[in-house]
Amino acid sequence: MHFTHKKALDGATVLFKTGSIHALLGENGAGKSTLAHIISGLLKPTSGSITYDGEPLYGSNSAKPRIFMVHQNPKLAEDFSVWQNALLAAQKSTLKPYNKKAFTAQLEQICASWNFQLNLNKKINSLNDSERFYAALLCRLAGKPDFLILDEPTAVLDSVQRATFFASLKKARAENLGVIYISHNLEETIKLCDTISVLRKGICKVTLDNSNYRTSESDILHIMFEDDAALKKPSYPAQSVPAGQAAQSETSSVQTERQIVLAVKDLTASAGNRKNLSGISFECRQGEITVVKGEKNGGIALLENILTGINPPEYSGSIELFGEKVKKITPALLRKNGAGIVSSKKYLVSSNPNLTVKELLMPFLTGEGFTHCKKDAEAVQSIIAAEKIDISANEPVSNLSGGMLQRLILARELEPEPELLILADPLYGLDYKTVRYLEDRLTAAASAGTAVVVLMADADDGFSKWNCLYEIKEGQIHKRNDL
Numbered sequence: 001m002h003f004t005h006k007k008a009l010d011g012a013t014v015l016f017k018t019g020s021i022h023a024l025l026g027e028n029g030a031g032k033s034t035l036a037h038i039i040s041g042l043l044k045p046t047s048g049s050i051t052y053d054g055e056p057l058y059g060s061n062s063a064k065p066r067i068f069m070v071h072q073n074p075k076l077a078e079d080f081s082v083w084q085n086a087l088l089a090a091q092k093s094t095l096k097p098y099n100k101k102a103f104t105a106q107l108e109q110i111c112a113s114w115n116f117q118l119n120l121n122k123k124i125n126s127l128n129d130s131e132r133f134y135a136a137l138l139c140r141l142a143g144k145p146d147f148l149i150l151d152e153p154t155a156v157l158d159s160v161q162r163a164t165f166f167a168s169l170k171k172a173r174a175e176n177l178g179v180i181y182i183s184h185n186l187e188e189t190i191k192l193c194d195t196i197s198v199l200r201k202g203i204c205k206v207t208l209d210n211s212n213y214r215t216s217e218s219d220i221l222h223i224m225f226e227d228d229a230a231l232k233k234p235s236y237p238a239q240s241v242p243a244g245q246a247a248q249s250e251t252s253s254v255q256t257e258r259q260i261v262l263a264v265k266d267l268t269a270s271a272g273n274r275k276n277l278s279g280i281s282f283e284c285r286q287g288e289i290t291v292v293k294g295e296k297n298g299g300i301a302l303l304e305n306i307l308t309g310i311n312p313p314e315y316s317g318s319i320e321l322f323g324e325k326v327k328k329i330t331p332a333l334l335r336k337n338g339a340g341i342v343s344s345k346k347y348l349v350s351s352n353p354n355l356t357v358k359e360l361l362m363p364f365l366t367g368e369g370f371t372h373c374k375k376d377a378e379a380v381q382s383i384i385a386a387e388k389i390d391i392s393a394n395e396p397v398s399n400l401s402g403g404m405l406q407r408l409i410l411a412r413e414l415e416p417e418p419e420l421l422i423l424a425d426p427l428y429g430l431d432y433k434t435v436r437y438l439e440d441r442l443t444a445a446a447s448a449g450t451a452v453v454v455l456m457a458d459a460d461d462g463f464s465k466w467n468c469l470y471e472i473k474e475g476q477i478h479k480r481n482d483l
Helices: 032-039 082-091 100-113 129-141 159-174 186-192 217-225 245-249 252-257 296-308 331-336 357-364 369-386 402-414 432-447
Strands: 020-025 067-070 147-151 178-182 195-200 203-209 260-271 274-285 289-294 315-321 324-326 339-342 420-424 451-457 468-473 476-479
Touching (some): 020 159, 032 147, 032 178, 067 129, 082 100, 082 129, 195 217, 274 451, 274 468, 289 296, 420 432
Parallel strands (some): 067 147, 274 476, 289 451, 289 468, 420 451
Antiparallel strands (some): 260 274
């Protein structure tokens, strides 16, 4: 598959079977999502062939297997209910006569079989992240697929939901469903998948038999990156403040010299009838990385909404910026105080697929707009070059892989050297090497004086560079050394 400036796939050959869970692994930009989009019919390949039972998959005379994909960012009709979205998916382009009662009964049966609960009458725009995933999954299951393609499916699920989902996947496999599973979580992939294909630069390097569920993570990483340097811990600037657990040994005098940039005191907030945050207090100082972890649906999303000012709930308690109490945080207030924001919704809040790469990056550079178009364009090109991303400034953001998009968003927010940087779910969809790169950038930013706040779900592992680590459990916050 050839795009304007690159080959997303360069002769990839893979065999998939029904009654099997087959993983597609590879670094960001390796071609996983492109291959999935071709298999599901969303893209036409530049060359090569796709066959099903030996016949051309999209030939005019071939039987059409049902191959459906659940995307990282589910594409749903926001103002429609769950059951209406499922009806559109099941009926495709034609709306044949249907019986609502019988159809919703079928949907309820699917939910029960896959062990998740979902209010079929709720509109999509009122669902939380995990409910949106289940709604997208339900839409695809309603079509009775032969193959189901899942792109980073567990990122929005908590630990209990992940365990239940994996059990349901194994049950569906036993009933002859073919599953193509795209993920960056190697530990979960090895425990779940029967076979593992590793892509690198658009080529399938190897397909591993994982029927004993004991494939080595290190072996997969070496195939993905093909060099030891990518697997070593990153080096940090000599002047940077040490992060991680070692940083906790700093003397109290050094701690007091650093200005408190963000202070949260006795924060309590509820979603619906459920209290998700109760008496949350923590602070982040200049030149430090503060990490707050928690279950995806256990308050960490609410905390993001409050701290970024994006769709915040009603809450009590207080928040201080640079020692000044603020009545209500808004994105405009944060920007005015020199803060950068990286939302967990990178596709629709921190970015948008309808933008070009230039439009994604330009507003946060010189700030001069049309009066300095040439200067802004040069700055955009400089960021793209520095990130070593093979894309034109005029290409659509939708051509970027998830990892590439995350890197450009972070580079955009770091460009003005912010006093405060708030990141939510920064590891979502990132490969091992990009996670190390992210740590490098954040540590360098902290060494330059930025106060960094990282909000992440418990499912995101692998982030190890921090000065203070907090965990939210059952609405209460605990410092790491108090756990």
